[in-house]
Amino acid sequence: MTSVAMQSPTADPGLLALLERLDLFRGLPPAELCAAVRAAGYRTLARGAVLFREGDPADALYVLTQGRVKVTQLTVDGVEILLRFVGPGELFGCVAALGERVYPGTAVAVEPGMVLRWESKVIAALLESCPHLSQNVLRLLTGRVLELQARLRELSTERVERRIARALLRLACQAGREAEDGVLIDLPLSRQSLASLTGTTLYTASRILSRWEQQGLIASGRARILLRSLHGLTAIAEDQSLDH
Amino acid sequence: MTSVAMQSPTADPGLLALLERLDLFRGLPPAELCAAVRAAGYRTLARGAVLFREGDPADALYVLTQGRVKVTQLTVDGVEILLRFVGPGELFGCVAALGERVYPGTAVAVEPGMVLRWESKVIAALLESCPHLSQNVLRLLTGRVLELQARLRELSTERVERRIARALLRLACQAGREAEDGVLIDLPLSRQSLASLTGTTLYTASRILSRWEQQGLIASGRARILLRSLHGLTAIAEDQSLDH
DNA sequence: CGCTATTTTGAGATGGCTCAAGCTATGTGG
DNA sequence: CCACATAGCTTGAGCCATCTCAAAATAGCG
Numbered sequence A, B: 001m002t003s004v005a006m007q008s009p010t011a012d013p014g015l016l017a018l019l020e021r022l023d024l025f026r027g028l029p030p031a032e033l034c035a036a037v038r039a040a041g042y043r044t045l046a047r048g049a050v051l052f053r054e055g056d057p058a059d060a061l062y063v064l065t066q067g068r069v070k071v072t073q074l075t076v077d078g079v080e081i082l083l084r085f086v087g088p089g090e091l092f093g094c095v096a097a098l099g100e101r102v103y104p105g106t107a108v109a110v111e112p113g114m115v116l117r118w119e120s121k122v123i124a125a126l127l128e129s130c131p132h133l134s135q136n137v138l139r140l141l142t143g144r145v146l147e148l149q150a151r152l153r154e155l156s157t158e159r160v161e162r163r164i165a166r167a168l169l170r171l172a173c174q175a176g177r178e179a180e181d182g183v184l185i186d187l188p189l190s191r192q193s194l195a196s197l198t199g200t201t202l203y204t205a206s207r208i209l210s211r212w213e214q215q216g217l218i219a220s221g222r223a224r225i226l227l228r229s230l231h232g233l234t235a236i237a238e239d240q241s242l243d244h
Numbered sequence C: 001c002g003c004t005a006t007t008t009t010g011a012g013a014t015g016g017c018t019c020a021a022g023c024t025a026t027g028t029g030g
Numbered sequence D: 001c002c003a004c005a006t007a008g009c010t011t012g013a014g015c016c017a018t019c020t021c022a023a024a025a026t027a028g029c030g
Helices: A013-020 A030-038 A094-099 A120-129 A131-157 A160-175 A191-198 A202-214 A230-238 B013-020 B030-039 B094-099 B120-129 B131-157 B160-175 B191-198 B202-214 B230-238
Strands: A041-045 A050-052 A060-074 A080-086 A106-119 A176-179 A182-185 A218-221 A224-227 B041-045 B050-052 B060-074 B080-086 B106-119 B176-179 B182-185 B218-221 B224-227
Touching (some): A013 A030, A030 A131, A050 A060, A060 A094, A060 A120, A080 A191, A080 B131, A094 A120, A094 A131, A120 A131, A120 B131, A131 B131, A160 A191, A160 A202, A160 A224, A160 A230, A202 A218, B013 B030, B013 B060, B030 B106, B030 B120, B050 B060, B060 B094, B060 B120, B080 B160, B080 B191, B094 B131, B106 B120, B120 B131, B131 B160, B160 B182, B160 B202, B160 B224, B160 B230, B202 B218
Antiparallel strands (some): A041 A106, A060 A080, A060 A106, A182 A224, A218 A224, B041 B106, B050 B106, B060 B080, B060 B106
């Protein structure tokens, strides 16, 4: 839960090179990029470190440079739902920092990492002075809208099995690491997390994964899932008719 | 399905006054606003007129000035889901026009109306030249993200009855008209539409509405719903424990 | 090496879906 | 102005996917 206090990042050329490749900064003139980086704070994250909590005043926007962060929300009756995992290079806290008063969700590091951080005021000034940056942010946000719409569609029309298959494939793209016998989803992903990501219960998720494990589609350990047959999972995720 | 061809709107002071109050144009210097309006085309819409279809190249962004538009998507197996209703003053087609290549949904007028329309290129230029406008668009988009997240949360944790109650209350805010015996949702809203908005089936939606009608919570006719007890519906939408 | 978080599995209940059938407004053309 | 067609609505019966609750097995971690 501990973390190093915020500091100004050194003029690290490695960091600059990294940032250049982010969607957020893509195509930005170097001068603007430098200005943006100078305006940022940074913070290293221990596992479990909390970046912000649901309902906190939205005072900053973050870019994850290393590690993984999960963003969750609580329902009225205290059930946690998992909105998304954030990977290196991704923006989070943006909805709040750009338009809202408070954070709509809670952000927690699921593994050690590092973030860049811009205060709301600073980011507003940057956006105003750099239309290119606004355009990038707009593109990112429209992407988020599309993704949310897709999940909404899934959730309202597909059954659990397919939703889980899709979630795993999506996570594989986002956080997959090639292993010799498949693609490892390189995140601590418990049955509970997977369930709250796909809108089902721990029990149903466990049953489905057990079945897939027997069928050789996946292998799984404690909070780790290895996809052994992307093909098989894709069939479940996409096919109309399942050859059960 | 017919509609008047696109023209440049006359310098109508009434229209300007209307636009000034839109979230999109809020706080915009008058000169910028005029420029934006001059750059727009407009089109009147007959009932059933199609603005764009899912998969069409995204060539424009729209603001509805009168009437109602619904935005839908098709699932892989051809089921239609209703993403949202658009009311006067709201923006639609923005996700596509701002970041994507093609429209992710289909927009159809559910009653006669009128839209303003900006070509993608034009809107890009406007955004670039006017940071204030970008900021407004950002705020609108973050609002959309929040709303979608809220629906996702509902869909994954609440049961149908509550989802329908919420949807009705939301529609009442958005398109409600005071009547002497309640609030009329002033849209053609069939059981099927309500079902595809809340992720359920026509049959379940019908059963629930019938029950509510018996209980005096609503009154409904052909594709019309009158909310007679906002209080009762709110209880269903919010309460933990229903006194069934 | 015991504690705790995670996972598995069973058994039973049920909410919501599916399919089938009939009903009722609304509008239309003869 | 009526009869018919159509789109929307209601209701029943049966089923099944998923949830709930309970209990035990397993695996890291300190």
